Structure formats: C-alpha cells, structure tokens
Amino acid sequence: MGTVAELVRRQWDDHRTGLRDEHTTLTHHQVAAGAAARAALLTELMPDRPGSEPHLGLLLDNTPEYPLWLGAAALAGAAVAGINPTRRGAELARDIRHTDCRVLITQRAHLPLLDGLPLPGLRILVTDTEAYRALLAPYEGTAPDELVPVRPVGPDSRLLLSFTSGSTGAPKAAVCSQGRLAAAGASLVSHFGIRAEDTHYICMPMFHGNAVIADWAPALVAGAGIALRARFSASRFLPDVRAFGATYFTYVGRAVQYLLATPETPHDRDHSLRLGFGTEAGAVDAARFEARYGARLVEGYGSSEGGAAIQRTPDTPPGAIGRAAPADDLAVVDQETRRECPAARFSPAGVLLNADEAVGELVNRGRNPFEGYWRNPEAMAARLRDGWYWTGDLFYRDADGFLYFAGRTDDRLRVDSENLAAAMIENILARWERAAGVAVYAVPDPAAGDQVMAALALRPGAAFDPAAFADFLAAQSDLGTKMPPRFVRVVPELPLTATNKIHRVALRRTALASPDPTWWRPTPTAPYEPLTPKAREVLRAEYAERGHPFPGQPATEAGQPRER
Template identity: 30%
Template sequence: MYLTQGLHRAVQQHPDDVMTVFGDRTRTFAEVADRVGRLAAALQGLGVGSGDRVAMLSLNSDRFGEYLLAVPWADAVLNPVNIRWSPAEIAYSLQDSDTGVLLVDDTFAPMLPALREAAPGLRTVIHAGDGPTPDGAESYEDLIAGHDPVPDARRGGDALAGLFYTGGTTGHPKGVMLSHANLMVSALGILSTGYLFGSGTRCLHAAPMFHLADMAAWNATTAAGGAHVIVPAFEPVAVMNAIATHGATDSLLVPVMIQMLIDHPQIAEHDLTSLRAVLYGASPIAQSVLERAMKAFPNADFTQAYGMTELSPVATLLSPDDHRRGDRLRSAGRAAPHSEVLVVDAEDDEVPRGTVGEIVALGGHVMLGYWNQPEATAAAVRDGWMHTGDGGYMDDDGYVFVVDRIKDMIVSGGENVYSAEVENALATHPAVASCAVIGVPDDQWGERVHAVVVLRADQTVTAEELREHAKTRIAGYKAPRSAEFVDALPVSAAGKILKRELRAAHWSEGDREVH
C-alpha cells in the first residue's frame, strides 16, 4: 500500500473527473497526476534523495494536496508543519528532522528570515503561493513548468511516509514516524465502514491539512477516487459557501467548528443539503449541539473518531447509528475495523469491563516510533500495543469511555497541548515563582488552557500579561486563556504537584475530568 495508489487508479478509471477544487482552480485527476510527477522531478533535481524530509508550511490549498502526493512520488518523506506554531517551534522541528527543503505559501513567507536563521540546515525554499516569489526561493509553478514528470517511486509498505510532530511532555515536540502502511490501514479502515468518504465523495477540507486528522480524510477520499473541495482555513461563511457551491458531501470538523457553523446568523441562507457525512473528533459533542447540527445538516450522518497521531490516527469510531440512538454520545465508540482496543492496568493486563485503566491499541496503524527517541518509543509501544496515555473504561458492548488523561495533556479546540510546554514558557516570566497548567471545561473549546500561578514576593502580573508572554515562546493556542493566582500549589509527599486537586475545583462531573 502506498499514498499515491488511489491517484493511479483514478487516472486509469476516470482521468477527466475533477479531483481538486480550490477557489477558481479546478483540476482533473489526469492534470493532478501530471503536476505531481513534475513536482517530484523538481524535488529530485533540487537534491532530494530517497528518504529525505520535505516540509510544507501553508494554509490549505490544492498545492498542499499535490505536495502530499509528490513527496512520496519522489521517494521522499513528508513533514507537514503545524501552522499555529511559533517560529522557534517550527525551526526546532526542521532541525530535529534534518529537513532541507521547505514549501511555503504567501501567508508564511514573511517568516522565512527567522526560519533560515534558526534552522541553518534549511537549504532550499519553494514558494507555493500566488504572490511574488521571495528572494532566494524557487517558484513552485516555474519548477512544475520546467520539469518533465518522473516515474512514481511507489514508496510504500513499511517505508517511512511522514514525520508528524506533536507536542512533547518535556517541552519539545516529538516526530511521530508513520509508514505508508500505517496511513493506508487507517484510511481503508475508515472506508470499510461504508459511511464515510465512499464512492462519489466530494470531501471538504476546512480543518488544517497539515493535521493528521484531515490527512486521514484526504487519504481515504483519494483511495476511493473521490474529489477534494478545499478552503484555505476554517471560516463559517467560506465553509457554507463551499458546501452550497460545490456540493461537498463529506467533511472532517471538530466540535467547535460545528458549533460555530450552527451559531452563525447566515446559516439559513445557504443550501447545505449536499452534506451527507460529518466526521468529528477531539472531544464528544454536546447533545444539544448535535441536535441543532442535525437540523442544520438534514442529510448528514455524524461519526465521532477517537485516536491520536501515533495511531495514524483512528482507533475507535462512534457510528451514525450510535448517534441516532443517542444513548452513548459520551462514548468514544468501539474499535474501528482496523484496530484492536483494550483497557489495561499498570501491568498491561486487561481490566474487567467498567473498570478504569489505560486505553491501548494494536494493529497496522500503530506508529513506527518517535524520530530519534528510542526510549520514548519503547515506553509508548510495548509488545506492539500503543499506550495512549488516556484513562478510560469499556462497557460490556465494547464501547470505550475516556474519563481522564494519564499524560499531562489538554485538548483545546481539537489541538493537543502538553502542560509542560506551557509551564516552561510561563516559568521564564520574572514574576512567576512556580506554576501548574491544567485543562478546565470551556463551552467553546471543550477544554481551556488554565494556569495556576504562584508569584514571587513583591511581584504582580495579570493573566493577560502572562498569556502574551507565553505567546512569545509557544504557539498562541497553547498560551493560557485564563489564570488564577494562589499562595502555594498542592504537592504530594514526594513533592509532585497534585493537579487532580487543582482540576477538581473546575470539573463538576463525577465520572469525567476531560472532554
């Protein structure tokens, strides 16, 4: 299995059908395949060799989709960059992965001087935008026009397909290594359900394409020979226009996006009846929001996916039938067709049903490991089972319920935020003596990053000042949206901060301390 396989099938079977729609640009499968082969040739001409990493820092676009196919076509490895990261975080990922080639669009081109300085290993920049090409960069379209297509390397199977950087518990991102087989097993598992990204799909990409969740939708749709409707970023009116204008049928949306759509005053002005399937993840959806969404999208079925980057990314699915019944909406669903899921104790023995333990998963979707971090890999993957760091239980029918996080992680608006990253940033403020970062419930974001801070003697600072300080060191979405100031943090006899005590003041639900 390999990421370009679906493109070859589509060119063979329906070459003149539309594959991508982006703004006023529409391209067929045959046109995309030709451009992908030319871009792969250009990458090889720029010195990209087998297994070399190629990064892309860009909003969603048809060119992003071409990048996802051209890099493996050239026998290289994807490294999609988190567009919400700070320059320092981006530079770290480029240096850590030894990435020599970066594609960048107009939005992020102004970041190039800082990235070049912080990541000296970056030797080539390709400008994948519509504006003027920055000094010292290659033009994406000129490269395509100036090269003939090369044969597809058909890099696949257990070969490394991409590095997908996640936040780190130590404050540094980790590169998750996923193979072609990992990614395609997850995509085909989704397709095998029969209710997502099937025949005739026109998949709307409104979630960020750098994110593995949206890439799963891209891979499944491409494997099925479907089309892609792409908007640069999530914006309610743009999304509604794309659905109404282009007849989008399927989309990945996080719950906060769904709520922003149904809350928008213009929703009744758009014909959204073409949408037939919505895949969402990161947190369960409130029943009131789901009921309103089902009215707003009258022909759409809803599916929740639970997983993580290390699982390529899907482990469980809560099906449309489960949503219609409505009795398990707080569940994360049951093991997806390609996944085996258990709940285990500290000795990795399965616990009785209804007992809380750690959620683990086994299958062809489990990552190869963390880039250059064998100890972290060995700790996370034991006997083939990926240890998610999520605490939960399974009922008698195999439904998984997530109730806590063993990892010190917050999920806010669909993004993972590791507390250590935020605490490290806050600790550099001269007024902060010590701090702890937790997730607290938030109606919009599911969970909100919240700081509990002890100030140094005779020092003062506001919550907003702390937030702005943190944003100079980490991505804005990781910075605390709220803060409280205390005289001391609760600690155990061993001196460990007792975050459960800090969270207890904010969470009222007895059986759950996470969204």
C-alpha cells in the same frame, strides 16, 4: 491497498473535477500531472545520498499546493513533514531540523516566520512566486510512470512525519508509511460508503494527521473530489459546502462548537453535506449539529500514531465511541497495577457509579500499526511499555464492550480522594444552553489533591448568571457530587492549539490568576460569587499557610496567546 503512489497514478486517466479551492479548479488528471511534475523536481533537488533522508517540509495553508506535494512525495519515494505555521522562532526551527528537511515548501505569507532562523543547507521554495513557477516549468508534462523515484517505493516507504499537537511539550513526529495511509483511507471508504461522486471538504489544517489520514486519503482511495479552505472559518463553512457540493468533512476539537455558534437561518439544511467524522465534539454538540444541519456527525477515535482504533457500529449507545477494531486487543487498565479495570456500572439515570475504578488508560495489547516516532527513542519507550501500546487517553468500558472517552491522562482530577475525568464533566456542562464551549481542568487544592475549575465560552448575547448555572448543575442527574466546578472562568473564547484542541496547559498556567471574570463557591454548597481581589488574597494566604504556591500566574507572564 498497496501504496499512495499507486493511488496518485490512478488519477492520470480521470478527467472529472478532482481538486478545488476558491481560486483554482483541477481535474484528477491535472492533479496527477501536477504531482508528477513536482516529483520530478524533487528527484533533482534531493538525490539519494547515504546518511541523508529525502524529507521535505510543507509550511503551507490548505492551498492546492499541499495535496500536490503530498502526491509528489509519494511518487518520488520521499516523506513529508507538515510544519505548523502557528509555531514560532526556535520551536519552528526545531520542527524543521528535527525532521531532517532538505527542502521546505512555503508561501510568501509565511516567509516572515523564517526570518533569522538557523536553518543551514535548507532549500526554500515559495509557491506563489514567478521563480517557483519557472523552476517547475521544465518538469511539466512529466507522466507519473516516467519517474525514477529517489528511493524505491513500496507499502513500507515512509510518507508522513505528522507532528502531535505538542500542547504539553515538544511535539513528536509520528511516522506513517504509504501502506498504512492507503489502508486507513480504504478502511474509511468501506466504513462510510464513500463514493467517487462525493466531494471531501478539507477545512482542518493539513499539517495535522486528521485532515490527511481521515479526509485526503479516503478521497484518494475512492476517487472522490477534494475542496479546500485555506484555514478553518465557521462563517465560510456552509457557503463553502454549498459552493463545492461537499458531502463529507472532518473536524477536530472545538470546530463544531464554532459552527453551532454562528447565527441560525431558515436555510441551514440547504446543502449536500451527508457526514462529518472527527473527535471531541461531544454527544451534545453532535446532536445539536444534526438537528440544525441535518447531517450526521460520527465521533471516532484514532491518532496520527495509529496504535489503536475504535469503530462505531449502529448499536453504539449514546455517549460511547464504539468497540475496538477487529484487529486490536484493546483494554482499559489501571496505570499503576496494569490490571484491567472493572466494567462501568450506571444508575438508571445514566450516572457512572464506579468512575474511580472503571476509568483507566486505553492500551492495545495486540499487534498494532504504530510505526514509531522520528528520532525520539524516549517517546517510543513511553508509548510502548510491557509489550503494549499505551494511548495516553482515559476510557471506561461498559459490560457490552463499548468504550467511552474520558479525556487525556493529563486531564485526570483527584477531588477528595476520588478520581474524575475532565471530559466526563465537560460533556455534562456542555448541556447548558448558554454555553458555546467548555473546558474543565484541575487546580491544586490547598491541602491535597485537586479542585475542579471550568472555563466557559458563552453563546452570542448570553451572560453568565451564577444562580441559573447553579440551578442547571443541580438538575443534572449524572453530575456526581465531586464534579461541580468550584471555580468558573468566563472567557471570550477558549484557548486552542493549532488543531482546534483545547489548550489546557494555557488555562492551568493562569488558573486563579486569570484576568477573565471568575466566579467561585467559598464552600461546596454556597452560591457562586465573584472571585474578587480580596477573595484571591484570602485564597493566596490559605495556600501559603500550607506551604503551597498559589495556582496561576498572570496571562502576560504565562505567555500563551489564543490560537484560532
């Protein structure tokens, strides 16, 4: 496909509607012209200097300025670091400095985040100001073909520095070249039959790879229109889809659960939406979404790093993600022995019979498009070991080669010497009709290993009924004997990262000291009962007797605000 710059230049002669939000409408030509003007400004602000990278940071909501600056960077031979506006203080400054940003594009609403931060030499442009418009004015009218880029542009030119979610440590900036981004867009266009007449609704944050790689890039390749929502809103989703005539969107994490939690109406199918593509919705919620809205959700697998991809085919069984992409040599391996795990075996009811040996880490043993992390050799070494690309994700594979997601390697539990994957338990608990969202995570057992804890966000108007929940568990034929949660925490909403993924670190930090209503089983077969202060003291004494710390600290000490 070549470069993203070529795709931006191709818009110049297209006068159809190309980019919209609730305030602005631009044709494809105007998008190309706006990108060219910003690229011309960039070449003045960031002349090529030895030892200085042409990197700019975007600290923006999903406004039209975001895709315009992406296009500008592509034309100018620069790279964009998407800066997460939910980061604060030293962490935010670290992200900007780590990616060597020389220019930061932001908006007035985010200026307070920068107050007092040590960012020497950084040029800050504030898009919604007269000063910004005046700075840009001399470059308006620049045609893309008139530009002299800061550095020569080719398929290998660095374009994105996409931060990982950072829920378990400092986020890493994955490198993505113009060629890889263009190829990813072309692959999705081919796979989903995306057309120039389509409109892509971007409601996931554009600082994250999902929105740019899986939504913006295929629209650019196909010549489709783009509609933006500044920040994800479940209540605005369907009105936006109708207003923009959206046909395609992407999602990450729990966004689908929030959509399903909105009140149903007789008009839920009155829209043009055809397809949603994303990760971590789960088979239960994907089926609920299609039944309610009449639009199909396709669960995929990929990452900002691009080291492994799984493609869904029409014969993919329920619950599976798909098979390895043709170019990949994917295997599920034991993390200790490096040996390939045996194929999964299922009972007639669909119960995974050999999870302990079948679940392992997904690796790519062949060539892959992973282009590295920006200035992070330790993370590179952890990702590339023994000549393989290690995804950090748990999977199992059936006898026909279909792959099933089982969670992150950090989400593995070991209960009574049996290995369990959090995602597998979550998929079962999500069937409970009262649950709007589910998160499963480990708390240390007083003696050894782990115990299963679940956080439940309930549907509007629902209450937690411990007996009804226990009856539900007993009726699930594929719920293994070690899987039922010993502890159930009822939360008003699940704590999320800025990319709508469950923030399990926050849940594990509070664990049994959570202020939320928590229920527990004193023995595996006992009824659920409230975890009272007295019960907590009994547990605390049991941990102390065995020389182990009590799992959890109060929420005020954990310092983990809920992010939406």
